[in-house]
Amino acid sequence: MPSTLDEPRPVTRRSLLRGIGLGAATVAVAGTGVLGYRVYDSGVLDPGGGPAHEPWHDWRDIPGPRGAVAAAVLAASPHNTQPWTFVVRADAIQMFADPTRTTGSVDPFSRERYVGLGCALENLTIACGPRGLRPDVTLLPDGPSGARVARVGLTPEPARPDPLHDVIDRRHTNRGPYLPDPIAPADLAALAGPFPPGVDLHWVTGPGPTTALGTLLVDAAEALCADEQQSVDNFAWFRASNDEAQAHRDGLVLDGQGLSPFELGAAKLLPATSRAEGDRFWVARTRDVHVATAAAYGVITTTTPDDRGTQLEAGRLLQRVHLHATAAGIALQHMNQVTERIDRETSTGAPATFAPRFAALLPPGATPLLTFRVGRPVRDGRPTPRRSVAMVAS
Ligand SMILES: Cc1cc2nc3c(=O)[nH]c(=O)nc-3n(C[C@H](O)[C@H](O)[C@H](O)COP(=O)(O)O)c2cc1C
Structure with a gap:
């Protein structure tokens, strides 16, 4: 404040x-x-x-899955690299790591890059409830070196408020x-x-x-x-x-x-x-x-x-x-x-x-x-x- x-x-x-x-x-x-x-x-x-x-x-x-992605892009990421892309469908969102968005020798093992992807994934899942969607997260569905870092299955449910959702744009x-x-x-x-x-x-x-x-x-x-x-x-x-x-x-x-x-x-x-x-x-x-x-x-x-x-x-x-x-x-x-x-x-x-x-x-x-x-x-x-x-x- x-x-x-x-x-x-x-x-x-x-x-x-x-x-x-x-x-x-x-x-x-x-x-x-x-x-x-x-x-x-x-x-x-x-x-x-x-x-x-x-x-x-x-x-x-x-609204809907694209709104969940709109919340995801507001997340923190190392040096604001935003190392993510998404494929959006009505029943699932696939989240991918963008290998070109790195900080090189500042993060030689890409630890921070994956942390930043986790930050975006958290915003994404928080944004589902208020949009009437229940998220079901599978991390690294293609294994640790796959480009796909998460699959978020989406099931319709009654929309519910979330106090953390309300502050996504104030963080x-x-x-x-x-x-x-x-x-x-x-x-x-x-x-x-x-x-x-x-x-x-x-x-x-x-x-x-x-x-x-x-x-x-x-x-x-x-x-x-x-x-x-x-x-x-x-x-x-x-x-x-x-x-x-x-x-x-x-x-x-x-x-x-x-x-x-x-x-x-x-x-x-x-x-x-x-x-x-x-x-x-x-x-x-x-x-x-x-x-x-x-x-x-x-x-x-x-x-x-x-x-x-x-x-x-x-x-x-x-x-x-x-x-x-x-x-x-x-x-x-x-x-x-x-x-x-x-x-x-x-x-x-x-x-x-x-x-x-x-x-x-x-x-x-x-x-x-x-x-x-x-x-x-x-x-x-x-x-x-x-x-x-x-x-x-x-
Ligand atoms: C894994 C990770 C590492 C970060 N490291 C630093 C850091 O060392 N120093 C810093 O000032 N900000 C750091 N940040 C914050 C980012 O620079 C910041 O999230 C980005 O610039 C976007 O700004 P925002 O968080 O205000 O939306 C880090 C963020 C993440 C997710």
Whole structure:
């Protein structure tokens, strides 16, 4: 929920431009110049607008199986890669992994990709009940290396409301500052619900453990940026301008960085950043905002991290936790740089430096799969681009 600490006023075009020091005269002069183009190109006048954001507005009104897919595409995915396609029929939806939508060396074993597919599958099944459909999920019907990751059989039944369905379009990864309020253990426990077999959720709370994990997250962000290939693969999904975001309808955008309206407006008007500048921005935000204001961390652990079914189930749990958090007014940001470094060290044969440090913070025998921070938000997260149902389903 928006806080008392920050900008409760609605932001209008005029107030935003005034806020960043652009008066009417400047805008008029800039109308034919470079700055005018930058104002137009960066989408500063219409944040959250354009075709790339339409899927956030029309999903509720789409009935039947296509409506369930419209909910699925609003799910979280690594770097907003949206690595999915669907084949939709009246009696079943088939969900496929798109092998071209990867983050390369950031996710060398495609763990996060399958987690993202699990997130979409969870939204899809949640959206069935309100549309009068009972979902019957079979994971990996063609085995772990088949392109088909799930078959969801659909049987008509009376439509029923679902409170998690109601918040699907309010769930956003919130990379902004959180308030210093702690979150009660009972409130954290209420976010999870039942765990799938082989998957667990461990909460990291209290000053000592959160500081230790925060240090590890900053170190991992620095190590990832110092690794040329990981830095390149990370940056490949950054959409620097509104034109790029509208053309690709995926990837990481300034709107998703948790900036205040003033910071966001100014950032959009400045020239697009280089990879080195983007890396420095991320490490600084990790240190000064993300870990500095985390109330607690959640770590999804498993004994079978290489199993594709486990990764899909972990994604379903992750999405469900995020939806419960959204309904409870708790912000969540995925923070997976430590496990990304663990997998990078394994895939390159480098000495394991991050795995033992993370293991020391977790119960014996638990392998970390996913990490996120939670807290009461200073400001709400914003919608990010999405490909439409028509673009991903046949
Ligand atoms: C498996 C997975 C890993 C992710 N890792 C990170 C991460 O390390 N840091 C981060 O800021 N966001 C991470 N995200 C969040 C995505 O970037 C985000 O879901 C995507 O950009 C879409 O934005 P939205 O969640 O606000 O809809 C991750 C999401 C998933 C599903």
